[in-house]
Structures are given as C-alpha cells and as structure tokens.
Amino acid sequence: MSDTPKAAPVHAPMDQFESQGGELLVGGMPLSRLAERVGQTPFYAVDRALLDARVAGLRAALPASVSLHYAIKANPMPALVQHMAGLVDGLDVASAGEMQVALNAGMPAQDISFAGPGKRDAELAQAVAAGVLLNVESPREARALAHISQRLGLPARVALRVNPDFELKSSGMKMSGGPKQFGVDAEEVPALLHEMGTMGLAFEGFHLYAGSQNLKAAAIVEAQQKSYELACRLAEHAPGPVKALNLGGGFGIPYFPGETRLDLAPIGDCMANIAADAAHRLPGAELIVELGRYLVGEAGVYVCRVVDRKVSRGQVFLVADGGLHHHLSNSGNFGQVLRKNYPVAIGNRMDAAQGAPLSVVGPLCTPLDLVADRMALPEAQPGDLVVVFQSGAYGATASPQGFLGHPAVVEVLV
Numbered sequence: 001m002s003d004t005p006k007a008a009p010v011h012a013p014m015d016q017f018e019s020q021g022g023e024l025l026v027g028g029m030p031l032s033r034l035a036e037r038v039g040q041t042p043f044y045a046v047d048r049a050l051l052d053a054r055v056a057g058l059r060a061a062l063p064a065s066v067s068l069h070y071a072i073k074a075n076p077m078p079a080l081v082q083h084m085a086g087l088v089d090g091l092d093v094a095s096a097g098e099m100q101v102a103l104n105a106g107m108p109a110q111d112i113s114f115a116g117p118g119k120r121d122a123e124l125a126q127a128v129a130a131g132v133l134l135n136v137e138s139p140r141e142a143r144a145l146a147h148i149s150q151r152l153g154l155p156a157r158v159a160l161r162v163n164p165d166f167e168l169k170s171s172g173m174k175m176s177g178g179p180k181q182f183g184v185d186a187e188e189v190p191a192l193l194h195e196m197g198t199m200g201l202a203f204e205g206f207h208l209y210a211g212s213q214n215l216k217a218a219a220i221v222e223a224q225q226k227s228y229e230l231a232c233r234l235a236e237h238a239p240g241p242v243k244a245l246n247l248g249g250g251f252g253i254p255y256f257p258g259e260t261r262l263d264l265a266p267i268g269d270c271m272a273n274i275a276a277d278a279a280h281r282l283p284g285a286e287l288i289v290e291l292g293r294y295l296v297g298e299a300g301v302y303v304c305r306v307v308d309r310k311v312s313r314g315q316v317f318l319v320a321d322g323g324l325h326h327h328l329s330n331s332g333n334f335g336q337v338l339r340k341n342y343p344v345a346i347g348n349r350m351d352a353a354q355g356a357p358l359s360v361v362g363p364l365c366t367p368l369d370l371v372a373d374r375m376a377l378p379e380a381q382p383g384d385l386v387v388v389f390q391s392g393a394y395g396a397t398a399s400p401q402g403f404l405g406h407p408a409v410v411e412v413l414v
C-alpha cells in the first residue's frame with residue numbers, strides 16, 4: 001500500500017483494446033475508419049482476436065478435461081456464434097430460435113443444450129427432432145417430452161436442471177436457492193428421477209446454474225463444490241449413468257469503477273479437484289462450464305456519435321445518436337439497483353487529456369437514457385465517437401430497439 005491516497009478509479013479496466021494515434025483500434029482498424037466501413041453510427045463491434053484470446057486464457061486456466069460451453073443469449077449475433085462454435089465445445093440455448101442459430105452455426109446437435117423455463121410443446125418437439133440435450137425444468141416438461149419421444153419414435157436426450165438448496169454468494173443475479181422458477185427443487189429431484197426412468201427418455205445427467213456476474217472466485221468455487229456434491233448425491237437416484245454434468249458458470253466481468261477482473265486460478269484448482277474426484281465417483285461424466293458474458297463481454301464495444309453539445313446550468317451534456325434503446329444494460333436499466341458507469345471513452349481522442357466531468361446522453365425523451373453520468377472525459381464535440389466498453393454481451397438483443405422509433409443498430413465482427 002502506498003502512503004499517498006489514490007484517486008478513485010474512473011473506470012473498470014478497458015485495457016483489452018489498444019489505440020494508435022489517438023484512435024481506438026477494433027479488430028486492428030482505427031475506429032473512425034471502422035465507422036466509415038460500417039456506414040452508420042450507432043453500431044456494435046466485436047473483436048475476433050479478443051474472443052480467441054479470452055477462450056485461450058480460459059483453456060489455460062481450466063483442466064483440459066473440462067468442456068467449455070458458450071451460452072448464446074449473451075450475444076446471439078450469427079457471425080459471432082459461428083466464430084465461437086469453432087472455439088468452444090458446446091453451445092447453450094434458451095429458445096428454439098436460439099437453437100436454430102446454434103445449428104446454423106455448424107455446432108453438432110450432440111453439443112447443444114437447451115435450458116429455460118416454460119418451453120412450449122412445439123419448441124420441445126423441435127429440440128427432440130434436432131437431437132439436442134434438453135435441460136428439463138419441471139415434471140410437466142418431462143411428461144411432455146415423454147409424449148413427444150413416443151410420437152417421434154426418438155427418445156429425448158434429457159438432463160435434469162436442479163434448483164439447489166444453496167445460492168451463489170455475491171452474485172449480480174442469483175438463479176438458485178430458495179423458491180425459483182428455474183429447475184426442479186433438489187428435494188423433489190429423487191422422485192422425479194424415478195418417474196423419468198419409466199418415461200422412455202434418454203437420461204444424460206444434471207444441470208445446475210447458481211447465478212451470474214460474479215467477480216469473487218471464492219464464491220464461484222464454493223458454488224461449484226456444492227453443486228458437484230449435490231449432483232453426486234442425486235446421481236444415486238438417476239435412471240442411468242451421468243454422462244454430462246453441467247456445473248454452471250457465473251464468471252463475471254468488471255463493469256463499474258473499482259471492479260477488477262476475476263482471478264481464474266482458484267477456479268482452475270477447484271475444477272481440477274472436481275475432475276479428479278469425478279473420475280471415480282461419476283466415471284465417464286463430461287464436466288461442463290457454461291459461460292456467456294465472460295467469453296464475449298469484454299471483446300465488444302458500442303459506438304455512437306455526438307450529435308449535440310449542450311451546457312445546462314453549468315453541466316455539459318454530449319447528446320449522442322445512440323443510447324438506452326440499443327444498450328439497455330449500459331443505461332442502468334437491466335438489473336442494476338444503483339446506476340453506475342460502464343467504461344466509456346471518446347474513441348477518436350484516446351490521447352486527449354480528461355476535462356471536467358460531463359454527461360453523455362442518448363436521443364430518447366426520458367432521463368433514463370444515460371450513456372455516461374458525470375464522467376471525466378476529454379472535451380468532445382459533435383462528430384466525435386463515444387465508445388462504451390464491456391458491450392459484447394447483453395447488447396442489441398437485450399434492448400428495446402422499438403422504443404421511440406429510432407434507427408436500428410448494426411452489429412459487426414471485426
């Protein structure tokens with residue numbers, strides 16, 4: 001610890017992108033030129049090389065025997081899903097629509113799993129016909145799948161999604177423990193497993209998903225260990241051997257000032273211990289980690305252009321052509337309790353000194369349309385490019401694009 005007090009950080013880390021001559025480089029291209037290439041602002045751009053590096057880093061930290069799945073709801077852009085299909089071992093989908101994207105990307109049905117509450121019978125039938133693994137979320141779903149399997153003469157491949165009796169601590173979004181709409185409560189699982197044994201389904205294993213957006217390795221390790229122990233106990237009631245054990249993910253990325261990147265080392269150690277133990281307790285079981293934002297979030301930026309600069313009672317507002325309607329999560333309205341700033345920069349003035357705090361707002365007629373709230377940024381003018389980092393996940397498809405009728409956002413992979 002140094003003696004001099006440090007100023008509070010303005011941003012979460014955004015050093016994954018380099019800059020040159022004051023221009024942010026995305027996919028190796030200066031941002032102003034990329035904006036010309038795209039032909040409009042606002043746009044999302046995801047950097048292929050950063051996706052590659054992220055997956056390589058994760059593979060190096062985790063035991064080689066652990067399979068890596070990409071949960072495509074984080075970013076279902078077809079070109080990106082296709083790129084990821086070549087890097088990971090499987091794709092996780094949460095609707096029949098996402099399943100089509102995953103199949104179109106060339107991922108074998110064998111390596112696609114389909115989770116989500118409230119799967120309609122038509123979606124279940126599509127999934128059985130495709131041959132993907134279904135994560136069963138309720139007794140009703142199991143029974144519907146039994147009927148569909150019989151009708152198609154094709155046993156549904158199923159894993160049982162378990163709502164554990166614990167939660168993921170320090171998580172941005174808790175999805176287990178207590179009453180939840182996801183999965184089957186752990187205490188109800190043995191009875192349902194016995195019933196499933198009589199249903200003509202192809203039982204393959206378990207799915208446990210404790211939560212999302214966690215930056216504390218210790219909390220993730222605890223959830224992984226508890227999930228594994230619970231799966232071993234439940235496996236004694238299973239109608240067949242466990243071939244796949246999906247232990248979830250929840251690996252977070254730093255979005256807000258003061259947050260730092262997740263330390264993968266303890267998670268790698270924990271997975272190695274689990275893999276060694278599973279080799280004799282669940283022989284033949286594939287261990288799976290499923291991640292969304294961790295794989296793609298830091299590889300993407302959202303770019304909009306300053307349209308106007310206003311001063312209201314001493315406060316500077318840059319009014320941009322993009323905002324909440326394309327990037328709800330950055331506006332603070334996608335699950336945040338207290339709004340904080342994502343990392344933001346002026347992408348064509350990366351070398352300029354920071355000026356007085358200013359706010360970047362979008363074009364919508366609502367005070368919720370904030371891109372950056374009173375942030376130290378360089379002096380910027382109409383025509384400059386505002387860049388929001390950590391925007392590769394939960395962007396375009398997680399935003400209300402129809403709201404106020406502004407033009408749609410374009411997405412590119414560079």
Ligand SMILES: *Cc1c(COP(=O)(O)O)cnc(C)c1O
Binds near residue numbers: 212250251293294
């Ligand atoms: C949303 C979700 C994910 C991805 O979450 P991230 O926080 O983006 O990693 C993975 N699995 C399931 C079951 C999910 O619901």
